Amino acid sequence: MTFHKAKKAVIIAEKILTPKILDIIESSGARGYTVVPAGGKGAHHQHYTSERASVVDDFSTVRIEVIVKNKSIAEEIGSKIVEECFNKYSGIVYLEDVEVIRAEKFNGE
Amino acid sequence: MTFHKAKKAVIIAEKILTPKILDIIESSGARGYTVVPAGGKGAHHQHYTSERASVVDDFSTVRIEVIVKNKSIAEEIGSKIVEECFNKYSGIVYLEDVEVIRAEKFNGE
Amino acid sequence: MTFHKAKKAVIIAEKILTPKILDIIESSGARGYTVVPAGGKGAHHQHYTSERASVVDDFSTVRIEVIVKNKSIAEEIGSKIVEECFNKYSGIVYLEDVEVIRAEKFNGE
Numbered sequence: 001m002t003f004h005k006a007k008k009a010v011i012i013a014e015k016i017l018t019p020k021i022l023d024i025i026e027s028s029g030a031r032g033y034t035v036v037p038a039g040g041k042g043a044h045h046q047h048y049t050s051e052r053a054s055v056v057d058d059f060s061t062v063r064i065e066v067i068v069k070n071k072s073i074a075e076e077i078g079s080k081i082v083e084e085c086f087n088k089y090s091g092i093v094y095l096e097d098v099e100v101i102r103a104e105k106f107n108g109e
Numbered sequence: 110m111t112f113h114k115a116k117k118a119v120i121i122a123e124k125i126l127t128p129k130i131l132d133i134i135e136s137s138g139a140r141g142y143t144v145v146p147a148g149g150k151g152a153h154h155q156h157y158t159s160e161r162a163s164v165v166d167d168f169s170t171v172r173i174e175v176i177v178k179n180k181s182i183a184e185e186i187g188s189k190i191v192e193e194c195f196n197k198y199s200g201i202v203y204l205e206d207v208e209v210i211r212a213e214k215f216n217g218e
Numbered sequence: 219m220t221f222h223k224a225k226k227a228v229i230i231a232e233k234i235l236t237p238k239i240l241d242i243i244e245s246s247g248a249r250g251y252t253v254v255p256a257g258g259k260g261a262h263h264q265h266y267t268s269e270r271a272s273v274v275d276d277f278s279t280v281r282i283e284v285i286v287k288n289k290s291i292a293e294e295i296g297s298k299i300v301e302e303c304f305n306k307y308s309g310i311v312y313l314e315d316v317e318v319i320r321a322e323k324f325n326g327e
Contacts, residue, residue, distance in 0.1 A: 001188040034149035040252040079219040094316040098203040110297040143258040207312040
């Protein structure tokens with residue numbers, strides 16, 4: 001099988017923001033995403049999770065990842081999420097290069 | 110310490126496929142793997158998780174990652190999983206470049 | 219928005235090591251981290267999770283990720299964790315290249 005270059009955007013955010021983030025992802029044309037429960041500490045505002053002791057067991061944060069064919073779409077998703085979600089709430093977005101099988105399952109036209 | 114180039118394969122799949130995927134990973138010679146509970150939406154078939162509202166709390170999906178020294182082994186793992194698991198079920202595989210300490214802990218001969 | 223190159227360190231370790239690992243991460247100057255519950259199998263010692271059947275549901279492992287601006291800081295975090303935590307316990311550290319928005323949220327001076 002052939003592997004094709006694609007771009008992954010990862011969003012770490014408070015769980016309460018999930019519906020808004022998924023709206024942005026879906027309206028970008030991305031065809032799938034993965035959500036994982038998380039805890040942790042952010043750079044600003046309050047910690048993601050209120051106390052250090054609860055970081056491991058209190059999953060009030062989500063880690064969302066989405067893969068798209070084109071870098072520009074990944075950047076657009078990332079920029080919109082930062083603009084619309086991370087003024088009031090702590091969170092980060094980062095991009096990574098990946099290789100996928102079955103490129104037709106990812107958008108990017 | 111020295112860091113060495115290696116390849117990571119990430120598999121997002123329905124939880125029910127976990128034993129079959131781990132068999133493929135172990136028979137490739139990989140010496141370890143990590144499984145994380147997930148929810149999400151796939152490109153085909155049904156959603157990984159049945160309803161949008163339950164994406165965050167109903168973890169019927171798994172995110173499995175495995176690191177091997179050689180790209181060819183990562184590609185073989187990915188191809189086999191797509192061929193043997195993703196005809197009937199939704200799922201994706203992608204590869205990433207990583208750098209590891211203690212390369213002897215990862216296979217690839 | 220502009221994306222900036224940064225380095226991500228990912229640590230897979232037994233949950234009991236979390237406080238020690240977070241101490242190392244915080245003392246490196248990193249400004250945030252994300253913790254995700256995990257299960258899996260390690261290369262040495264005992265399995266992360268005691269039995270294959272429980273890999274998916276018994277999350278006695280953690281997957282911690284931290285992003286810093288400089289490769290040298292990521293390498294220092296990784297080396298310290300291996301030296302101080304992975305003599306007696308199973309675990310791995312790997313590094314990845316990422317691109318971040320808002321680089322001021324990540325350390326690296």
